[in-house]
Amino acid sequence: MHDIRAIRDNPAAFDLDLQRRGLAPLSGELLALDDARKAAVSAAQANQERRNALAKEIGAAKKAKDEARAREFMEEVARLKAEAPELETQQGEAAKILDARLAAIPNRPNPDVPEGADEHGNVEYRRFEPTHPWLEKGRQHFEIGEASGLMDFEAAARLSGSRFVVLKGQLARLERALGQFMLDLHTSEHGYTEVAPPILVRDEAMFGTAQLPKFRDDQFAAGDGYWLIPTAEVPLTNLVREAILAEDELPLRFTALTPCFRAEAGAAGRDTRGMLRQHQFNKVELVSITAPEKSAEEHERMLACAEAVLKALELPFRVMTLCTGDMGFASQKTYDIEVWMPGQETYREISSCSVCGDFQARRMNARFRPKEGKGVQFVHTLNGSGVAVGRALIAVMENYQNPDGSVTIPSALQPYMGGLTRIEAPAAKDAAKDPAKDAAKEGTKS
Structure with a gap:
């Protein structure tokens, strides 16, 4: 898995390493996917930050007995809450797309690896x-x-x-x-x-x-x-x-x-x-x-x-x-x-x-x-x-x-x-144990 921050710091070096692997440059595509992920994260964060701010405004409006303004803020909070799940889904999908793309790219070769096609x-x-x-x-x-x-x-x-x-x-x-x-x-x-x-x-x-x-x-x-x-x-x-x-x-x-x-x-x-x-x-x-x-x-x-x-x-x-x-x-x-x-x-x-x-x-x-x-x-x-x-x-x-x-x-x-020094075919070992040969040897001894 590659570090998108390292790619962003030096996209040219990343593309050069991929070229050594026989691959086309990919840093532009990856950084665009990372930009989309960052935008989704920012949108979700902005939604949450606005809701946090509105909670304070609602409290202040109620304290001032400004019910109309408090109601207006509460309606906006309800709208933001309804949007939040979709923003979180978009954030997760953007991260998933980037991670899947990064996971499909081979590792970068060390500088001392010889270049070659096969x-x-x-x-x-x-x-x-x-x-x-x-x-x-x-x-x-x-x-x-x-x-x-x-x-x-x-x-x-x-x-x-x-x-x-x-x-x-x-x-x-x-x-x-x-x-x-x-x-x-x-x-x-x-x-x-x-x-x-x-x-x-x-x-x-x-x-x-x-x-x-x-x-x-x-x-x-x-x-x-x-x-x-x-x-x-x-x-x-x-x-x-x-x-x-x-x-x-x-x-x-x-x-x-x-x-x-x-x-x-x-x-x-x-x-x-x-x-x-x-x-x-x-x-x-x-x-x-x-x-x-x-x-x-x-x-x-x-x-x-x-x-x-x-x-x-x-x-x-x-x-x-x-x-x-x-x-x-x-x-x-x-x-x-x-x-x-x-x-x-x-x-x-x-x-x-x-x-x-x-x-x-x-x-x-x-x-x-x-x-x-x-x-x-x-x-x-x-x-x-x-x-x-x-x-x-x-x-x-x-x-x-x-x-x-x-x-x-x-x-x-x-x-x-078990101390065995060679492997022989079973047929060869059986021949070595041939009873006829053993009998012949016994006859020779007698």
Whole structure:
């Protein structure tokens, strides 16, 4: 949500920022709407002030026993009272129109965000390559998973339709291990507080983080005013809605592992095979609430926390600074972490870390009281994936695949897998336990 006062103070700067986003100038339209709101407020105030003044006049007229004049004043009061509800309605409607227009405009990009129309304008920030040799090409995750019998898209389609998957056996355990490993890392080493939030939220929470109203078609409505969360960013960030925090409480850092639900309305025909783009997926989310002067520093810190997951798993990745045409609606600046996928022979996004400034805080009315100075200020909010569990599973499967169809488990995950060092197809494990082979071995021993 934008501050109309800031727009009025410097409309040219606002329009320039929108131009960097590929939008036409809007300050003139917004200021006209604000003028209409101010006029409606003034009319309502003038009505009330005149009634207050008339009340004194009526008292004076009655004291002077001037009944005719008192009656004249009372008639005017009655007329003003009759007009008041319409003036209040006009005031409310004018404010609602302005707020709705402001809510539909994306955040202003930071000055250091590169300009560009789409993902081709993104700029590489840094990259990480593990010390051990890593695959440049290989089979895709769904080929490995289906061949092992542990990844079943057909069963999922019978249950729920396209863009779902059923994981079984050790692949299901590996996905669980990834989420638990990430939570342990962020809580024990990075200072985040684990939260188990609701995954059903109301309109107000979705509006607060800017999923509504603009991205309504991308969400799953659950009925009765509830929505399935597209990311734990929604409940975690809204933990501070309608709150006034003390500056000493900041920063707040939250993390959660939740299922996430997205309609993928704009992804028709994209990534239809495999697990890359699902309606339901698990993700570890990171959210920070900070004072304004600390948000840029916190953004770099959050990025480093997300990177630490992939470094521990020894997965090759690169970090991209998103350009103005590719960054999200609520973001001032975004880093995307892209992990190497040998099956596709390309990098794919696995984490997106964004600083939103006070954009979401204004929508949530989330504020803090500075230690020095008077009044309150809006907090700054940040969010990032720490990381997407399903995509981490894909990256592990493709980067740690073996020629025999098995998948080596990264050492960081082995304690979460009961010491298991590799995932093999059930057929291969059954062959290893073949009774005929065991009998032959016994005969050889005798």
